[in-house]
Amino acid sequence: MERQVSTRIPITAAVRGGRLAGAVWEPDGEPAATIVAVHGITASHLAWQWLADAMPDVRIVAPDLRGRGRSRDLPGPWGMPQHADDVVALLDAAGVDRALAVGHSMGAFVVGAMAALAPARLSGLVLVDGGLPIPLPPGVTEADLPGALIGPAAQRLAQTYPSAEAYHAFWRAHPAFAGHWDDRLAAYADYDLLGTEPELRPAGSIAAVTEDSLSLQDEAAILGRLAHWPGPIDFLRAPRGLLDEVPPLYPDAQVARWTAAVPQLRVHEIDDVNHYTILMSDDGVARVLPVLAGALATQPTLEQS
DSSP states (O other): OOOOOEEEEEEEEEETTEEEEEEEEEESSSOSEEEEEEOOTTOOGGGGHHHHHHOTTEEEEEEOOTTSGGGTTSOSOOSHHHHHHHHHHHHHHHTOSOEEEEEETHHHHHHHHHHHHOGGGEEEEEEESOSSOOOOOTTOOTTTHHHHHHHHHHHHHHOOBSSHHHHHHHHHHOGGGTTOOOHHHHHHHHHTEEEETTEEEESOOHHHHHHHHTTSSOHHHHHHHHHTOSSOEEEEEOSSOTTSOSSOSSOHHHHHHHHHHSTTEEEEEOTTOOTTTTTSSHHHHHHHHHHHHHHHTOOOOOOOO
């Protein structure tokens, strides 16, 4: 039997300051479900290629967040509420009334803002190694946190590359992707490049990334957005961090703390992945699929105020 596939269709939506870019992966037939998938702090909608390949019967709506990808030139201010409004506009453009919201890394914080600002548009929440307040690394003060979180990313965004192959070499050498290079990662890297050789540069706006990083530790705002969600919230944790290191982004003590603070949080340990490969690899997505299937089967009753 021929394997079912979905088709990626670029879309845009009118938002403050211009048009937000993104794409919809559409199944061949009637979709079994719809997911709105929100990428991380320096990524683009192509971070979801592996999930789309694994779920060809599901419609996946995915933005390039403001300041990233083909939405790079949309103006600030940025921040989670603004991103949430933008993603809702993309759902409108795609003709989607309600979807399971899946956010990775910073995208999970955007999903949390959507849960507070547009709950009727969401059928469930899945936070993938993000979306809960990020603890301070040892020896790092709150003032220094943005540099600790985005320093390597800001360095990459500030560089130019003489060719697409040189940018591929950066990602091939990245500790998180050792042994995981494939055509989809090459496509992800190519999509991220702007300009012409020999002065190609990544699309992500350093100003947007820096401003957004400041809101990833605001405990009151982050947990407050999740507090009134009427159903379970699935949190998937990677055991290794952004550079394939241990400890992970969310250590055990912090996970226990947030579980106590958000009673509807369901923690899922995803084995043998890091912060990136939990979604940007076939093995990682295979481990995530059972959680997504469970979330798609859960439809909370939303109380409208």
